[in-house]
Amino acid sequence: MKLPADFALTETPDGAKAVLSGEWTATDAGDAAARLAAAARATPLQAVDLTGVGRMDTAGAYAVLRALGQSADEDRIEARPETRRLLELVRNAAAQKPQKRREPRGFYELMIRIGRGVFDLGAEIFETMVFVGHLLVVIMRTIANPSRIRWAACTSLAERAGLDAIPIVTLTAFFIGAVVGLLGANMLRQFGAEVFAVELIGIAVMREFNILITAILLAGRSASSFAAEIGSMKMSQEIDAMKVMGVDPFEALVFPRFAALLAIIPLLTFVATLAGLLGGLMVTWSVLGLGPSFFLQRILDNVGATHFWIGLSKAPVMAAVVAGIGCRQGMEVGGDVESLGRRVTSAVVQAIFAIILIDAAFALLYMEMDI
Template structure:
């Protein structure tokens, strides 16, 4: 293989371009890349291909880009096959549409904002449609209790609830311990270390237990629901259910929803007990307040029942949100793995965002109710 090279002979009225070597993808070298710089604005009036070796589309494209006008057709008389390649590339290159002009930064920014607003509206519309179908399926299941798939309920309850007990208990235990550490460190400076017990109890009952438990299940169960149902959508199992006359919402969504509604309050209560245990151990070790004193301070406070009610009221609402978002994202999976990954991620993010937003709404409501 001989490297591509050229020679330019200047004449009156133009230049003669003499090509030597192999003008191919592998033969093009630095000499051929300098062709455009050497020609400049000059006009090629003649072409000498007597010493031209192999020739392909890469060499033709180099010639087209280096010259402002088409090379003479009669110059390829000794190499007609090379002339045909050059003519094809020259036609495609000269007549191809110019690349679209890239919008400026301001236009791209507003376009991105517009696409985001459209996506939010589209997601809200699909969520409302999913909620309508879920309500219809739930009503049908209540009218015909015999159609309820009890084995699926118990299976989902075990997987979404009982299997999550260790992680929920351990996490809330450490959260309660951290709150007790902070209370013991700050309140003892003002001689009010005894109120560390109330701080742990109120924070655990009203907010932390239900919030931490819901966030854990959002990452654990919402992603699981989206992945399971999404995989069935990819394998066309959901379509097969519809063909066989099985309602996918009654077979897939309602068991998961019911399992979450039943198990999340139970896990929340377990989280409260674990948070109390963590706070009690810290107050016992740091402030020398024994377990009997810890339990007595909690039981004698008349507001503890209200705080317990506030925390437990949130649990079923969070359960519905987690299950609905996870199943809705699973039902929206397309036929590719990339769509499955996006929907699983969206299920976790949307569930956690919805939990925090609803917790803030509950805080405002209970504040107005003086609870």
């Protein structure tokens, strides 16, 4: 039977002695510690007997030490070995004073930040290489055995990530083409060469803006979606359950998203090309008075399909980058919502940065090839 914490004062030849009894815990101490402190102030205690204490936790030990004050010297306490060790532990912990953490400043802090940034960059590159290697293994395994492809997942993801993006891609590309046409017409009018706005629109839209706008919109829609979906599964331990059941998460989650974007981005690029040319056509028709037949004829004669194929050649790389970054950030999500939000943000930012960097690299490559 549990007894509440209590004490009694007895007289000894050396002076007053406090005999504690009952359960000295956080839930059973009650006001015994306060009464003991009042008794210790009224009558100096020469000894404290804790052998009759049933259970004592750190809260009870701290309450006893605070109540006894100077009377809590180790040589004045009679207690069992385990109680004595607990009191010693609490006494040492209470004697520790919190120290303020000194924040590094100036040049030292700058070096720390640079060092951490370099270390994090190296870890990020290493983890990326691991992810790419695992994905390549899954791709090779799937090519060797096509029956492993989850066609239902690929089709559903292609519809959500690709076909559902057609309206926003079309609208954005239309306005981009219109803006390019308007700027070109206003600039070239100073030289009496308004007609060359058609070539400007054709080259800009077919070579750069079609794939660039498509990839950036997919980075905002699909990369964030992939990171959020896989990250939420990581938080709820569904991915761990897949591994326990012998299912490779890369084969079940990453590859279908990779394949869906790879298959659908050429269609989106083609739609963006048509929408951009239509926007430029509407501007040249309304501002310069150049009819649709004249516009299309100059596109065929002076621009040609080469620029379109150059733009389309970037599509598989952009799709791989967007899908890979989104899935990788999702796989790196921890167990909290903050980690999920941080990884989703990183997926969008890294995907857009990679798209612009890859587009610049392609531009330099084709310029060196004189295409």
